[in-house]
Amino acid sequence: EPIMPPDLSKCHDANAPALDNHCCPPYSGSETILEYDFPATPLRVRRPAHLVKDDQEYMDKYKEAVRRMKNLPAEHPWNYYQQANIHCQYCNDAYYQQNTDDVPVQVHFSWIFLPWHRYYLHFYERILGKLIDDDTFTIPFWNWDTKDGMTFPAIFQDAASPLYDPKRDQRHVKDGAILDLKYAYTENTASDSEIIRENLCFIQKTFKHSLSLAELFMGDPVRAGEKEIQEANGQLEVIHNAAHMWVGExxxxxxxxxxxxxxARDSVFFCHHSNVDRMWDIYRNLRGNSVEFNDKDWLHSTFLFHDENEQLVKVKIQDCLNPTKLRYTFEQVPLPWLGNIN
Ligand code: C2O
Structure with missing residues (x-):
């Protein structure tokens, strides 16, 4: 059976010591849940973070949107920290799956990982656009699969900007250090150009190795009532973890x-995940857009989010497989790792 959303009235203490175990959203009796009304905007184009840096008009909008999100009342579902708490709720065991009393809702380590985060970003992006009344707004992507994008994106490093976050590993985010896509709290002592080469090879190998079997790239199946195990994650998720560890304290x-x-309290989270999402899109294109898992338990798995109209909506995996249905796409940039992948 497909994974279904939890009963929102049953949020409980999370396994999240950094937040004193508290990350439940405010709950004020049952809210109506509607089917999501997919947007009808022009196709919105996400651009690389290292290239939007000099687009003053765009940067002003992005910062203004995040500023407004931070200034919303603390209990508002769009409030910056409420948006961040969503990640805690679905990753740190704040809910049990319906009809179980000990199986947490967990959006990592399985085939749920990419679709859930795609929707999470989508609603976050739509809310930011709404806050500045711009239907074309997109979040940028951290283009870490190309040389110029392999440092921490500068747009998040201005201490006076709402995009700034002091809780980072200053050795990595400050001085143009090269991101190591295999990072796990041990510094890579190779030269910059060597790390860049290793990263590109690693991405290429990952695609090549997993192109014919979606489980390898995206993660193993998980169905209602089953507990995820960490080892079941896909290779893209593994790569993505390295950037998380590299940026955090x-x-x-x-x-x-x-x-x-x-x-998700660090704005770079959404920028990082935007590139993860882009990697999935590229993977899909390389496979001729064929469905990754022709399995109802995947296609019908359902999530809940607040949309850009403050409406609680439900969405299914089958409706997010092609980003154009969500009305966004990615700027086409060179793929230096692609080589002879087929
Ligand atoms: Cu939900 Cu980058 O993790």
Whole structure:
């Protein structure tokens, strides 16, 4: 059976010590849940973070939108920290699946990972657009699969900007250090050009290796009532973890990016995931857009989000497989790792 959304009235303490175990959303009796009304905007184009840096008009809008999100009342479902808490709720065991009393709702380590995060970003992006009344707004992507994108994106490093977050590993985000896509709290001592080469090879190998079997790229199946196990994650998720660890503080709870419960409190989270989402889109295109899992338990798995009209809506995996249905796409940039992948 497909994974179904939890009963929102039953949020409980999370396994999230960095937040004193609290990340439930405010709950004020039952809200009506509607089917999501997919947007009818022009096709919105997400651009690389290192290239939007000099687009003053865009950067002003992006910062203004995040500023407004941070200024919303703390209990508002669009409030910046409420948006971040969604990640904690669905990753740190704040809900049990319906009809179970010990199986957590968990959106990592399985074939749910990419679709859930796609929707999460989509609603976040639509809400930001709404806050500045711009139907064309998109979040940028951290283009870490190309040389110029392999450093921490500068747009998040201005201490006076609402995009800034002090809880990061300063050794990595400050001085043009090269992101190591295999990072796991041990510094890579190779030269910059060597790390860049290793990263590109790693991405290429990942695609090549997993092109014919979606489980390898996306994660193993998980069905209603089953507990995810970490080892079931896909290769893209593994790569994505490295950037989380590399950005978060090296000590303590690894805030913000290095811990599920706090990761989305850093704006770079959405930029990082935008590239993860883009990698999935490229993977899909390389496979001729064929459905990754022709399995109702995947296609009908259902999630709940607040949309850009403050409406609680439900969405199914089958409706997010092609980003054009969500009315966004990615700027086409060179893929230096692609080579002879087929
Ligand atoms: Cu839900 Cu980057 O993790």
């Amino acid at each position: 090296p000590d303590g709870y690894k805030e913000n990016m290095g811990d599920f419960s706090t990761a």
